[in-house]
Amino acid sequence: MQQFLRRVKQIALPIAISSWLLLLFMMLMRTGGIPLQLSIPNWALLLTQGVFAAAVFMHRRYQPDPLRGTDFVGLLRRLLLGPGLLATICVGLHLVQRLTAAQPSNPVFFTIVYGLNLGLFIVFLAYTCYTWRALVLFRAPQLVHKQWLWFELILGATLLLRLLYIDIPAMLAGIILGGVAAFGVYLSTHQRWVAYLNRRQKFVVIMLQLALLLSLGIFCVYFLRIQFDPLLVAPEPQHAFLMLTVFFAAFYALMGMLVTLFNLPTAGVFEQKREEMLNMQRLTQEIQRGQTEAEIYQTLLDAAVQTLDADAAWLRIDGSPGYLGQLHNIEAEQAESVRALLDSYSITEIDYLNNDLGGSTGFQQLNLPFNSLLMMPLRSQKHLYGALFLFREPRQGFERENLSVLQTFVSQTMLSVENLQLTQAAIQNERYKEELKLASSVQDSLIPKTLPTDNWFEISSHAQAAREVGGDFYDFLHLPGRRLAILIGDVSGKGVTAAFHMAQMKGIFHALMQENPLAKDDKDRFPLPSKFMAMANRALVHCLEASSFITASLYIVDYENGGFVFARAGHCHTLYYHSLKEEVSYFRSTGLGLGIIRTDGYEKHIKNQFYDYNPGDVMVIYTDGIVEARDGNKEEYGEERLLAMLEKTYYLEADQIKQAILDDLNEFSYGQPIHDDQTLLVIKFKTSQPTSPA
Amino acid sequence: MKITQTPSDTTLTLVLDGELDASSSVLLDTELSNPAVLKYQKVLIDCQRLNYISSAGLGVFISHLQRFQDANVKLVFFNMQEKVHNVFEILGLDSLMTIVPSETEAAAL
DSSP states (O other): OHHHHHHHHHHHHHHHHHHHHHHHHHHHHHHTSSOOOOOOOHHHHHHHHHHHHHHHHHHHHTSOOSOOTTOHHHHHHHHIIIIIHHHHHHHHHHHHHHHHOSSOOOHHHHHHHHHHHHHHHHHHHHHHHHHHHHHHTTTOOHHHHHHHHHHHHHHHHHHHHHHTTOOOOHHHHHHHHHHHHHHHHHHHTOOGGGGGOOHHHHHHHHHHHHHHHHHHHHHHHHHHHHTTOTTOOSOOOOHHHHHHHHHHHHHHHHHHHHHHHHHHHHHHHHHHHHHHHHHHHHHHHHHHHOOSHHHHHHHHHHHHHHHHTOSEEEEEEOSSTTOOEEEESSOHHHHHHHHHHHHHTTOSSSOEEESOGGGSHHHHHHTOSOSEEEEEEEEOSSOEEEEEEEEESSTTOSOHHHHHHHHHHHHHHHHHHHHHHHHHHHHHHHHHHHHHHHHHHHHHHHSOSSOOOBTTEEEEEEEEOSSSSOSEEEEEEEETTTEEEEEEEEESSOHHHHHHHHHHHHHHHHHHTSOOTTOSSGGGGSOOHHHHHHHHHHHHHTTSOTTOOEEEEEEEEETTTTEEEEEEEBOOOEEEEETTTTEEEEEOOOBOOBTSOOSSOGGGGBOEEEEEOOTTOEEEEEOHHHHTOBOTTSOBOHHHHHHHHHHHHTTSOHHHHHHHHHHHHHHHTTTSOOOSOEEEEEEEEOOOOOOOOO | OEEEEEEOSSEEEEEEEEEEOTTHHHHHHHHHHOGGGGGSSEEEEEEEEEEEEOHHHHHHHHHHHHHHHHTTOEEEEESOOHHHHHHHHHHTGGGTSEEESSHHHHHHO
16 A cells, blocks of 8 residues: 555656647647548547546655745745745736737637636645645544545545446535535634734734635636637536635635734733743743743843733842842832832732822822733742732833733743752752762771771771761870870861861871980970870860860880880770780779860879789770760669779680670660760780890 | 759859750750850859760750860859769860769859
8 A cells, every 4th residue: 555655656758748738639639630531539538637636736745845834824825826826927917818808819728727726726725725734634533634634535526426327316426525525624623723823923823824715716717608618629627626615715714814804803811821831931941941040030120021022021029238239220219119109008928009109199199100000929939039020101001911911921931940959959968078078088087998007906996977077086196116006086076167177187186106316215205195285285276266165185105115105185994904904993083084184283183103014914995975875764874884894805805805895885776876986905915925126 | 864953153153953864965965055054153053864875965965175274264063963973084174174973063163
């Protein structure tokens, strides 16, 4: 089938041309224009005529849709100025000639003109019918497409009526023709396209349809006149088919013209609605493109002014003092005076429409050049952003319906503004998060990743911040002579401030634990822990705010001599397992936190403690996040539980001891949020394997 | 956290009730920052119902310590619970601040 149709498409034009030439040839033979004595039967002429009409219609049928987008005026103009004008001029000239010439013309010439006119008329009809098809099927449902196909088939069938010489009673023929004509009338009601024309286009379309009807009329007059001409050698053309197509073509044109004509009075309203729709669409698009609130508000103002045809407008935007918003054709003082007046009427949060400003005394005094005012607050569910004022010079300038259009505009705008604000807040939030992440990774880099290792001891560590950044810290520093400095501390408070102080403390640690090249005694080359704390206190006084303080403990382990010295500056007590005594206890030394005393006298409050360790001794260093962790009953983990844990685990490896303590702690505080940073260091001194120092 | 003031001629007694954490320490700071506080000879802090003190709470006392000393106002804590006392002690504040067992002793100072 597909292939057959494609063939038809290809051969339709050659068949049309050749059948027309054949028809002319046969007619000329009849008139004696061609000296060939052959009697041409009527049926041959009719068949050729029918083939010609069918081929022309088929050719048009398979041409691409002549309608481009919604250019209906262009479509009609092309139809009229193309085949329409050509055919009409030919027929018209012939009519003029016949009306003016007294003598009947030469039969050969007459036949040629008749042949030409018949051909042109059929071509013109084919063009018209398929132009109407484009209009009938314009955005039509599938059902109409099917109906159109049936219409074509029935028209095709009427072509055959004459060919087959089927003799039907006049009544039946009348009914059939009337039925097909009614079908055409029904199809002519599909004038959907008219709604897409604007006022000016509607005028043009009416003119074009008139011209089209005129040319169809000229054809009809011609064929009616020629019907009885003695010179006519051809049998009557395919009357049923031609009549029906002419009827349909004319009726559709007439119907379209009438529909357009009756649409003219409402064209203005239509256009306004269309304008509103387009504005709405534009507003939605523009608003989505709007990068700033100012851009969005400008779009609203433009759309409102254009849609409601306002002479002046003011978009009041509250929030920034001294900023009035956007003004259009109105002075700032005038706008302010209107607002002040409305305020005095306490009209601020409701829609307000006044179509007769001259009639109210308040507005009379303002002496405005406008007589209509429409005010609408810009409001979201929880916030009043400002108001939109529209002015028109004529009285009764705004209608109630305008309010709903404007409301749609305004709510769309407010939605966009709030969306924009939300997006901006989200971006800001994201940025803070990103920065906090950065701070967190910076802080993480301050915590030593590799723990010191030596065969004299083993260290295991754990650190967990309550938030992204915390105030706990610990650090190690190898000192010459097989000594190791261990610092642990806790900055009061949490978050970024605490993290900064923690970084400061690390800096102080590294700065103060430098070798003093002037020291005479080996002992004095590095500061003792108490000295370190005193110096750190002095350094911190300048940067800690009054209510902040730092607790810290510094241990210097001398594993050459198997001893350590430490000072505790307000930090948690050190938990210790003495392997010789087989006893776990806290070193209960005294010592004041850093940053508490801001005058000189700190030295009095800090003491060094010396201790000689033995292999197997375990030292547990931690921050208060460990002992102050709470369970569901708000009870703290406490020093006693920690001590009991070490009593149970002292014989294990440092790593295992740490893990056992953490497991116990997590079980204790299960389901509770970590409310303070937790740091835990376990140091186990091992059996000495003395190797002589390098 | 509830803070109750009981002023007498020379003494101001503040009764702390509840937990002194980061948010409630702002309240305490407001109370202690009042210039009128420095007119008294003594400021007594009743800690009987103080269940918990965070580092922020300690920070409030620390930040006012110097100011009280300069104005010659004695800051005395009494009736302190064991665990709260332990926090003061660990930080070394017991050597800077006067902490006595009972109100009578606090008043006698």
